[in-house]
Amino acid sequence: MTTQTTQATDQLSELGFYTLAGHSGSPRDLVDEVRKAEELGLGAAFISERFSTKDAATLSGAAGAVSDKIGIATAATNHNTRHPIVTATMATTMHRLTGGRFALGLGRGFDGLFKALGLAPITGAQIEDVVGLLRRLWKGEMVLGHDGPAGKFPYLHQDRDFDEDIPILIAALGTRTLELAGRCLDAVVLHTFYSDAAVTEALAAVARGAKSVGRDPAEVRVWSVLATVSDEIPEDRRLLKTIGRLASYLQGYGDLMVRVNDWDPAVLERFRADTFVRGFKGAFDAKATTAELEHLATLIPAEWIATSATGSPRQCADAVARQFDLGVTGVIMHGATPTELTSVVDAYRDIRPAAVRDLPANPGRVA
Structure with missing residues (x-):
């Protein structure tokens, strides 16, 4: 500081x-x-x-x-x-x-x-x-x-x-x-x-x-x-605040986010079809472990996360x-x-x- x-x-x-x-x-x-x-x-x-x-x-x-x-x-x-x-x-x-x-x-x-x-x-x-x-x-x-x-x-x-x-x-x-x-x-x-x-x-x-x-x-x-x-934020926290947060939004109203951003709806369908995603209880940004967030990161394109400020x-x-x-x-x-x-x-x-x-x-x- x-x-x-x-x-x-x-x-x-x-x-x-x-x-x-x-x-x-x-x-x-x-x-x-x-x-x-x-x-x-x-x-x-x-x-x-x-x-x-x-x-x-x-x-x-x-x-x-x-x-x-x-x-x-x-x-x-x-x-x-x-x-x-x-x-x-x-x-x-x-x-x-x-x-x-x-x-x-x-x-x-x-x-x-x-x-x-x-x-x-x-x-x-x-x-x-x-x-x-x-x-x-x-x-x-x-x-x-x-x-x-x-x-x-x-x-x-x-x-x-x-x-x-x-x-x-x-x-x-x-x-x-x-x-x-x-x-x-x-x-x-x-x-x-x-x-x-x-x-x-x-x-x-x-x-x-x-x-x-x-x-x-x-x-x-x-x-x-x-x-x-x-x-400057530890990597596990960065995953939670980026991947975890976006994945939670995709859980709740992914179709609207995809439409607003003109993203590929097929990616959202693959995300929803994932066995882990289908079986997860609760919000990812509240409940997911670091390992689970790392898995979610493989399902979300880099250009979707690029709509945030990182680095x-x-x-x-x-x-x-x-x-x-x-x-x-x-x-x-x-x-x-x-x-x-x-x-x-x-x-x-x-x-x-x-x-x-x-x-x-x-x-x-x-x-």
């Missing part, structure tokens, strides 16, 4: 990280991660949710309580797992707790899981409806007799004196969700392991959505998510900077803790693009 970085005062508002990336059984690790990220000068902490020990509301509160400058966003939680008044209250509380540094991030989630839980799968119409409800509540409105895609709610109200401006973002993978972001949301978080072409197509989809309602696409903050795993810290920093050439507004360095990102951040400071400086701390705002 260098003194340059530990003493950094220049906040890199265009860079973010995922706290407790992937599976975590130790949610308190978030406290040290957020403190370290703020010390490094990272601009935003993103909080994902898993229905085990990663409740987004609890973790958001912890992140807000131990930080002063860093932006905080859920990326993502699902609107259908909480009543709208509960979600609205969580967001308002976070907004005031952080002095306006919080953005509420929503996502589509997994249809299969929702069906198993007895919940209806999330649609774009539902998201658009609930976004409208939340914004009305934050402006002090009383909503009576609502009957829309998000559900039937006889009475919704927080406080008539509210006049809150809380950004809402969405974690998006498919074209329709990206267009939705352009139409009615403040920011969008793309997906890990996106090729350059996929990032470009995603930006075009956001722009189409914005223009369809007469909106300037530049009003939407777009975060690329780049797995950033330098060779020396400078090579990783160069990969981060190249994302801005594609047109994104921010880059989330996924898969590594702030401590593991220290050298990458040092290297990035030397090549930091001028065009992406001085963005707001709130990850859902462009101005």
